[in-house]
Amino acid sequence: MSFELFLQYLTNGISLGSLYALIAIGYTMVYGILKLINFAHGEIFMMSLYFGFYGVSVFSMPWYISFIVAIGMTALLGMMVERAAYKPLRESPRITIMVSAIGVSFFLQNLAIVLFGGRPKAFPNVRLLTEVMQIGSVSFQRLTMIIPIVTVVLLFALLYLVNNTKTGMAMRAVSKDHETARLMGVDVNRTITITFGIGSILAAIGGIMWGAKFPQIAPFMGVMPGLKCFIAAVVGGIGNITGAIIGGFILGIGEIMLIAFLPNLTGYRDAFAFILLIAILLFRPTGIMGEKISEKV
Amino acid sequence: MLKIEDLKVAYGGIQALKGINLEVEEGKIVALIGANGAGKSTTLRSIVGLVKPYSGSITYHGEDLSKIKTKDMVRKGITLVPEGRRVFGNLTVLENLKIGAFYRKDEKEIKKDLEWIYTLFPRLKERTWQQAGTLSGGEQQMLAVGRALMSRPKLLMMDEPSLGLAPLIVKEIFNIIQQIHKEGVTILLIEQNANVSLKVAHQAYVMETGKITLQGTGKELLTNEDVKKAYLGESVHG
Ligand SMILES: Nc1ncnc2c1ncn2[C@@H]1O[C@H](COP(=O)(O)OP(=O)(O)OP(=O)(O)O)[C@@H](O)[C@H]1O
Numbered sequence: 261m262s263f264e265l266f267l268q269y270l271t272n273g274i275s276l277g278s279l280y281a282l283i284a285i286g287y288t289m290v291y292g293i294l295k296l297i298n299f300a301h302g303e304i305f306m307m308s309l310y311f312g313f314y315g316v317s318v319f320s321m322p323w324y325i326s327f328i329v330a331i332g333m334t335a336l337l338g339m340m341v342e343r344a345a346y347k348p349l350r351e352s353p354r355i356t357i358m359v360s361a362i363g364v365s366f367f368l369q370n371l372a373i374v375l376f377g378g379r380p381k382a383f384p385n386v387r388l389l390t391e392v393m394q395i396g397s398v399s400f401q402r403l404t405m406i407i408p409i410v411t412v413v414l415l416f417a418l419l420y421l422v423n424n425t426k427t428g429m430a431m432r433a434v435s436k437d438h439e440t441a442r443l444m445g446v447d448v449n450r451t452i453t454i455t456f457g458i459g460s461i462l463a464a465i466g467g468i469m470w471g472a473k474f475p476q477i478a479p480f481m482g483v484m485p486g487l488k489c490f491i492a493a494v495v496g497g498i499g500n501i502t503g504a505i506i507g508g509f510i511l512g513i514g515e516i517m518l519i520a521f522l523p524n525l526t527g528y529r530d531a532f533a534f535i536l537l538i539a540i541l542l543f544r545p546t547g548i549m550g551e552k553i554s555e556k557v
Numbered sequence: 558m559l560k561i562e563d564l565k566v567a568y569g570g571i572q573a574l575k576g577i578n579l580e581v582e583e584g585k586i587v588a589l590i591g592a593n594g595a596g597k598s599t600t601l602r603s604i605v606g607l608v609k610p611y612s613g614s615i616t617y618h619g620e621d622l623s624k625i626k627t628k629d630m631v632r633k634g635i636t637l638v639p640e641g642r643r644v645f646g647n648l649t650v651l652e653n654l655k656i657g658a659f660y661r662k663d664e665k666e667i668k669k670d671l672e673w674i675y676t677l678f679p680r681l682k683e684r685t686w687q688q689a690g691t692l693s694g695g696e697q698q699m700l701a702v703g704r705a706l707m708s709r710p711k712l713l714m715m716d717e718p719s720l721g722l723a724p725l726i727v728k729e730i731f732n733i734i735q736q737i738h739k740e741g742v743t744i745l746l747i748e749q750n751a752n753v754s755l756k757v758a759h760q761a762y763v764m765e766t767g768k769i770t771l772q773g774t775g776k777e778l779l780t781n782e783d784v785k786k787a788y789l790g791e792s793v794h795g
């Protein structure tokens with residue numbers, strides 16, 4: 261393989277990894293704070309693409325306005341899902357909430373079919389994002405550059421929020437101990453809502469960039485990325501934000517490299533994530549960044 | 558200041574509190590002692606709304622506390638140091654102290670209080686940036702008390718602050734309890750360590766299987782024959 265071709269694959273892998281990272285964070289943050297695997301997260305991602313699509317194609321908004329509205333609506337949807345389907349079950353066993361999450365996932369898929377129709381739609385093409393550029397002999401869409409840059413900026417903003425702000429401190433405290441956080445005057449429900457909002461915003465930004473890169477949207481399109489990003493979160497160590505980011509990049513780059521170096525295994529690209537999952541569960545069940553916490557009692 | 562009347566709590570079918578009456582006067586140290594499972598923690602947890610009683614009343618300065626959410630208790634000046642410390646192990650020592658002042662907006666005063674806590678517990682100062690989960694048990698207890706103080710409590714409730722601590726540290730903690738009290742904080746203290754707690758308490762209650770069986774001043778209970786037998790052991794003299 262020529263070096264140029266390798267670079268091409270690598271940049272593709274990095275931008276796919278960025279998208280995975282953005283979505284994986286939603287899984288890991290919700291898991292951190294509620295110990296819940298939010299199976300509906302893939303569908304939140306899917307809805308963001310439809311919101312973006314409708315803004316541009318049906319309501320003929322300029323793309324940038326439409327995308328901002330879509331991000332806002334996705335955040336709202338994520339927070340509403342939490343209020344409606346998870347909050348009433350706060351005191352229930354975890355398995356109950358998990359089943360509720362699966363229910364929401366199916367509900368949103370079917371809602372999308374009813375509202376938007378089952379046939380795939382074409383995501384609006386934004387020239388500014390999709391134009392092909394050339395650096396030396398490597399050519400790529402602008403997006404391939406934009407996606408990692410946007411992602412890195414968002415990731416730093418998120419890490420700052422979580423580690424250096426009062427809201428972030430509350431989030432970390434709630435993820436440890438709801439009761440004691442309450443005793444300290446933290447509004448636990450509000451903190452959880454914010455967490456869902458942030459996770460959904462990141463999924464929506466990832467979703468819109470996804471749509472620009474792979475411009476076909478359908479009601480079931482959230483399933484596979486959802487599963488893969490959940491795996492990315494587990495690989496990185498679920499509950500750990502940095503872990504989810506690392507997991508996302510490993511998955512994205514690994515998947516593309518598999519195609520690059522073993523082209524006859526291209527049909528198995530989706531299997532890569534699952535093989536990685538099995539390997540990590542066998543050899544390092546807590547994930548890359550996950551630590552065994554030994555607590556003094 | 559705090560008045561509990563005929564409080565009854567059940568967990569499923571099990572009666573944990575069978576109608577207790579208890580009063581905490583402003584400016585006092587009140588001790589609540591009793592054997593394991595007597596219902597001491599349940600009492601404190603009911604006060605802050607973590608447990609819902611099925612009958613009876615809890616009032617604070619005449620206000621019905623059952624209508625107040627747990628998260629708003631600290632805004633009323635009621636702070637609980639929960640059983641088993643419950644520091645946030647994933648936060649640093651400094652963050653644990655800061656979260657004690659979560660509802661407060663007076664940044665300057667918070668800074669001052671932080672300094673005050675560090676003079677009370679110099680060990681915490683040395684460990685400002687350490688993750689609280691890596692502190693020793695005694696240090697975690699100090700942090701739990703310090704964190705509670707950061708809320709500027711008017712009524713500080715402590716659930717077995719001396720549990721599992723070396724005698725020297727217990728002494729240290731009790732010195733600090735008295736010091737905090739001198740600063741004008743009212744204290745409701747739960748203890749297994751009846752000897753020490755009765756010595757510092759103005760008023761004390763003895764609890765057995767969900768009922769208050771004895772009450773009096775700390776001194777009275779220290780010399781009470783039943784208390785001596787059940788909680789102080791033979792060798793200890795009031
Ligand atoms: N969440 C719960 N579910 C069921 N039963 C409970 C629960 N919490 C406490 N109990 C029961 O209520 C009774 C009183 O418990 P509580 O924790 O108030 O005792 P305690 O006086 O604090 O004891 P200790 O000194 O051991 O801490 C015990 O019999 C206990 O088993």
Ligand SMILES: [Mg+2]
Pocket residue numbers: 597598599640716
């Ligand atoms: Mg107890």
